[in-house]
Amino acid sequence: MIYREQLTIETRGRGTHEITSQVQHVVERSGVDQGLCFLFIHHTSASLIVCENADPTVRHDLERFAADLAPDGHPSYRHDSEGPDDMSAHLRSILTLTSLSIPVEGGRCDLGTWQGVFLWEHRTSPHRRRISVTVTGGRDAS
Amino acid sequence: MIYREQLTIETRGRGTHEITSQVQHVVERSGVDQGLCFLFIHHTSASLIVCENADPTVRHDLERFAADLAPDGHPSYRHDSEGPDDMSAHLRSILTLTSLSIPVEGGRCDLGTWQGVFLWEHRTSPHRRRISVTVTGGRDAS
Amino acid sequence: MIYREQLTIETRGRGTHEITSQVQHVVERSGVDQGLCFLFIHHTSASLIVCENADPTVRHDLERFAADLAPDGHPSYRHDSEGPDDMSAHLRSILTLTSLSIPVEGGRCDLGTWQGVFLWEHRTSPHRRRISVTVTGGRDAS
Numbered sequence: 001m002i003y004r005e006q007l008t009i010e011t012r013g014r015g016t017h018e019i020t021s022q023v024q025h026v027v028e029r030s031g032v033d034q035g036l037c038f039l040f041i042h043h044t045s046a047s048l049i050v051c052e053n054a055d056p057t058v059r060h061d062l063e064r065f066a067a068d069l070a071p072d073g074h075p076s077y078r079h080d081s082e083g084p085d086d087m088s089a090h091l092r093s094i095l096t097l098t099s100l101s102i103p104v105e106g107g108r109c110d111l112g113t114w115q116g117v118f119l120w121e122h123r124t125s126p127h128r129r130r131i132s133v134t135v136t137g138g139r140d141a142s
Numbered sequence: 143m144i145y146r147e148q149l150t151i152e153t154r155g156r157g158t159h160e161i162t163s164q165v166q167h168v169v170e171r172s173g174v175d176q177g178l179c180f181l182f183i184h185h186t187s188a189s190l191i192v193c194e195n196a197d198p199t200v201r202h203d204l205e206r207f208a209a210d211l212a213p214d215g216h217p218s219y220r221h222d223s224e225g226p227d228d229m230s231a232h233l234r235s236i237l238t239l240t241s242l243s244i245p246v247e248g249g250r251c252d253l254g255t256w257q258g259v260f261l262w263e264h265r266t267s268p269h270r271r272r273i274s275v276t277v278t279g280g281r282d283a284s
Numbered sequence: 285m286i287y288r289e290q291l292t293i294e295t296r297g298r299g300t301h302e303i304t305s306q307v308q309h310v311v312e313r314s315g316v317d318q319g320l321c322f323l324f325i326h327h328t329s330a331s332l333i334v335c336e337n338a339d340p341t342v343r344h345d346l347e348r349f350a351a352d353l354a355p356d357g358h359p360s361y362r363h364d365s366e367g368p369d370d371m372s373a374h375l376r377s378i379l380t381l382t383s384l385s386i387p388v389e390g391g392r393c394d395l396g397t398w399q400g401v402f403l404w405e406h407r408t409s410p411h412r413r414r415i416s417v418t419v420t421g422g423r424d425a426s
Binding site for chain 1 (some may be wrong): 176177178191192193194197199200201202203204207211217237238239242243244245247252253256257278279282
């Protein structure tokens with residue numbers, strides 16, 4: 001069977017936004033016991049990551065790393081129609097994930113102990129972001 | 143159901159090559175109404191990205207970014223049997239995508255407004271590249 | 285149908301560990317002829333890559349590239365509770381893959397000639413790593 005829901009996330013600008021529990025709720029509503037959960041983000045300036053979810057300094061360091069790797073307003077960018085964070089947001093998206101698949105076991109995403117699923121907003125201003133969550137599989141363990 | 147086709151893309155050397163419409167055509171031929179579309183590129187020196195598809199300066203800036211991040215012919219590379227763009231092509235591939243899953247809704251890949259799917263050729267000379275497109279799902283919305 | 289197995293890999297510390305044959309064996313045991321094989325690594329300090337599998341200098345160069353891109357013990361990191369390779373391991377994971385989907389054809393993962401699937405251990409000390417391999421599809425070509 002196939003079950004789909006869309007998540008709409010209102011971001012507060014650049015930063016990571018944990019969506020693990022929202023994804024788990026979709027899996028619960030799907031009724032799938034064993035299968036797979038597929039995430040897809042419908043944007044090119046926000047992306048998905050699986051990241052350590054216990055210590056917030058990880059995301060702080062990640063943000064700083066990305067700011068150094070793909071700086072806002074770099075003089076080499078030609079694409080800046082939406083501001084200095086326009087091209088850097090595309091680069092950060094391309095270096096991370098647009099889609100992700102997670103095994104479902106016992107009616108839940110089988111994530112590792114420290115794994116959280118995050119939407120990573122790369123634009124500095126708040127945006128409304130859309131993520132599709134598709135769950136496939138069977139209602140009983142095969 | 144499962145439907146598969148292979149795309150063969152003749153690249154003209156390094157650069158992005160949009161394949162969105164070719165992927166959409168495979169989905170149409172599959173007859174799947176709701177499901178998922180899986181892409182896989184069978185190479186380690188070309189990769190897949192989802193990128194803004196409206197303004198070509200995005201891909202220009204992306205190309206320059208990659209050239210700075212993983213330069214051709216870097217003196218630290220030991221692997222250069224196929225030339226200065228050999229190891230850099232592997233690095234660029236590893237930092238981007240080998241596989242991708244996209245939700246199918248209403249018989250089409252449900253991409254965001256500005257999302258395009260691209261094969262990114264990392265070698266400087268033309269190559270023939272193979273991408274598998276697998277579509278799964280049902281013919282009627284569940 | 286859905287078939288799942290877990291691979292447990294004992295790493296010897298930082299470096300790439302080829303798992304292609306182990307994944308192929310899971311696909312064989314699944315009995316799936318045509319379908320998809322999904323990999324998921326249940327960690328945030330080790331990741332998956334698809335890499336050229338013939339010349340070991342590729343992985344040597346990759347390791348050096350990663351060490352330069354996300355150095356251990358960088359003074360800007362706040363997250364260092366498990367040592368200088370703690371935050372760098374998270375960054376290297378985020379820049380590569382947590383999940384991967386590979387087409388199955390004729391009872392095998394349809395990989396390109398030079399493609400190998402690797403677990404990439406990012407911590408310097410040995411770790412036990414868990415990877416889920418899920419195979420879906422049909423026993424006869426559709």
